[in-house]
Amino acid sequence: MASLNFDNRFIRELPGDPLTVNQTRQVSAAFWSTVTPTPVSQPQLIASSADAAMLLGLTPADLQQPEWVAALSGNGLLTGMSPFATCYGGHQFGNWAGQLGDGRAISLGEILHDQLRWELQLKGAGPTPYSRRADGRAVLRSSIREFLCSEAMFHLGVPTTRALSLVLTGDAIWRDMFYDGNPKAEPGAIVCRVAPSFIRFGHFQLPAMRGELSQLNQLIDFTIDRDFPHLLAEPAEQRRALWFREICTTTAKLMVEWTRVGFVHGVMNTDNMSILGLTIDYGPYGWVDNFDLHWTPNTTDAEGLRYCFGRQPAIARWNLQRLAEALATVIPDQAIFSEGLTAFDEVFALEMGNMLAAKLGWQQWQPEDSELVNRLFDLLQQVEVDMTLFFRLLADIDVYAPDLSLLAEAFYRDDLWRQYQPACSQWLNDYCARVLVEGELPVDRVARMEKVNPLYVLRNYLAQQVIEAAEQGDYQPIAELLAVLRSPYTEQPGKAAYAQKRPDWARHKPGCSMLSCSS
Numbered sequence: 001m002a003s004l005n006f007d008n009r010f011i012r013e014l015p016g017d018p019l020t021v022n023q024t025r026q027v028s029a030a031f032w033s034t035v036t037p038t039p040v041s042q043p044q045l046i047a048s049s050a051d052a053a054m055l056l057g058l059t060p061a062d063l064q065q066p067e068w069v070a071a072l073s074g075n076g077l078l079t080g081m082s083p084f085a086t087c088y089g090g091h092q093f094g095n096w097a098g099q100l101g102d103g104r105a106i107s108l109g110e111i112l113h114d115q116l117r118w119e120l121q122l123k124g125a126g127p128t129p130y131s132r133r134a135d136g137r138a139v140l141r142s143s144i145r146e147f148l149c150s151e152a153m154f155h156l157g158v159p160t161t162r163a164l165s166l167v168l169t170g171d172a173i174w175r176d177m178f179y180d181g182n183p184k185a186e187p188g189a190i191v192c193r194v195a196p197s198f199i200r201f202g203h204f205q206l207p208a209m210r211g212e213l214s215q216l217n218q219l220i221d222f223t224i225d226r227d228f229p230h231l232l233a234e235p236a237e238q239r240r241a242l243w244f245r246e247i248c249t250t251t252a253k254l255m256v257e258w259t260r261v262g263f264v265h266g267v268m269n270t271d272n273m274s275i276l277g278l279t280i281d282y283g284p285y286g287w288v289d290n291f292d293l294h295w296t297p298n299t300t301d302a303e304g305l306r307y308c309f310g311r312q313p314a315i316a317r318w319n320l321q322r323l324a325e326a327l328a329t330v331i332p333d334q335a336i337f338s339e340g341l342t343a344f345d346e347v348f349a350l351e352m353g354n355m356l357a358a359k360l361g362w363q364q365w366q367p368e369d370s371e372l373v374n375r376l377f378d379l380l381q382q383v384e385v386d387m388t389l390f391f392r393l394l395a396d397i398d399v400y401a402p403d404l405s406l407l408a409e410a411f412y413r414d415d416l417w418r419q420y421q422p423a424c425s426q427w428l429n430d431y432c433a434r435v436l437v438e439g440e441l442p443v444d445r446v447a448r449m450e451k452v453n454p455l456y457v458l459r460n461y462l463a464q465q466v467i468e469a470a471e472q473g474d475y476q477p478i479a480e481l482l483a484v485l486r487s488p489y490t491e492q493p494g495k496a497a498y499a500q501k502r503p504d505w506a507r508h509k510p511g512c513s514m515l516s517c518s519s
């Protein structure tokens with residue numbers, strides 16, 4: 001097995017908690033605490049990602065070695081690993097929540113490979129000083145969802161943390177999934193996540209709120225140095241401005257990407273926002289089946305719809321404002337923040353236009369295209385149309401002889417389909433006229449659309465089917481689904497079952513349309 005090159009900068013360069021006892025506490029003036037994962041009784045590696053392993057110079061066979069299985073389950077450490085949990089705060093559902101921290105995430109260290117840095121982090125490996133009243137564990141269902149979605153997002157081209165492995169612990173844990181006072185024993189699992197950095201907005205907020213300004217300054221310098229090294233080429237007095245601007249623009253791009261593929265994060269609290277603009281913390285997320293800007297997968301958010309599909313960009317901006325307030329405690333020049341937020345608005349508008357044009361097969365976005373897009377979104381919303389299938393089928397439309405019936409498969413309800421046919425036909429005709437304005441070859445349009453409109457996404461019900469099989473001891477479907485999700489834009493022979501719209505039985509089934517935070 002290749003030897004690993006650990007370089008644990010986070011704990012080497014940032015102040016740590018002097019206490020080493022693993023007990024829930026407030027940790028001040030420090031960014032991390034030493035913590036050892038709690039061993040599990042029967043670790044079993046049930047899935048791994050060859051693509052994520054490759055980032056570290058490893059193969060799936062390496063991960064099956066006993067010392068790796070031990071490391072991935074919290075039962076042992078490899079040479080160079082030095083486990084720790086980090087300290088952060090956050091706004092949850094709009095309210096400042098104080099110290100949160102890695103309650104069930106334990107980082108093992110940072111690996112350098114091919115000139116890139118990858119932090120390894122176990123999720124569900126036992127309690128930490130930040131666990132508050134919870135157990136530090138994760139159930140199999142949510143771990144499968146995090147494992148699969150991390151890799152699915154990567155293959156879709158959406159910035160994300162990665163997932164290396166999925167281990168079953170052999171220990172049962174208790175969860176009240178419906179919050180109805182009926183907890184149930186569920187299988188425990190651990191995902192090993194991989195990312196260049198797990199630093200969140202909340203890491204900056206907590207020291208700012210506590211007035212720990214020298215620590216905050218230290219964290220800013222550290223983050224720029226380690227995670228934004230290209231900024232070191234800029235004059236020192238401009239670095240922080242460029243840094244904040246980049247956080248704003250990568251976050252804006254991430255919001256465009258989530259919109260493109262129909263992903264709803266579900267819990268966009270500031271502690272779940274990556275400083276690198278990565279999708280992070282897969283919890284009660286969901287994939288849009290029928291296009292619905294008001295849809296949220298998170299049952300806790302069903303009333304407020306704070307984190308619904310259509311509000312994600314506005315929430316991201318709100319979160320950036322909270323980050324700005326935190327940074328403003330040590331960065332006096334307020335213009336830096338207004339300029340960063342303006343950059344968010346500009347990049348979001350520009351990239352959103354480019355993305356929509358590509359999704360619809362147009363070469364270039366024109367301001368007057370908004371009318372056609374708004375009309376489409378209204379129709380998709382009213383008629384209950386499968387977002388993923390709709391855009392794939394739209395590519396097959398002959399723009400010289402538009403035939404609405406080719407799109408029928410994407411519609412969920414016969415009654416609405418009949419009722420809205422005239423409006424849909426009118427839209428389709430206008431759409432085709434818009435395509436023809438550009439005078440391009442049809443094959444070029446189709447190629448452009450198929451690059452941005454996935455055929456296979458991690459539909460909620462597909463994940464649920466794999467989870468139910470795994471809970472019965474059958475792990476093969478996890479690997480099969482991952483194999484399909486590795487090429488989301490290419491039609492794969494024999495895989496039609498993975499590209500179907502949500503079946504009726506899944507419409508209101510827990511796990512398929514409603515996800516609980518209890519995980």
Ligand code: AMP
Nearest residue numbers: 100101102103104131134135136137281
């Ligand atoms: P989330 O909204 O899932 O990202 O979690 C919010 C906070 O709760 C974070 O600080 C987590 O570490 C913590 N947390 C969630 N679940 C658990 C758990 N089972 N044990 C310990 N901490 C948890």
Ligand code: MG
Nearest residue numbers: 271272280281
């Ligand atoms: Mg979180």
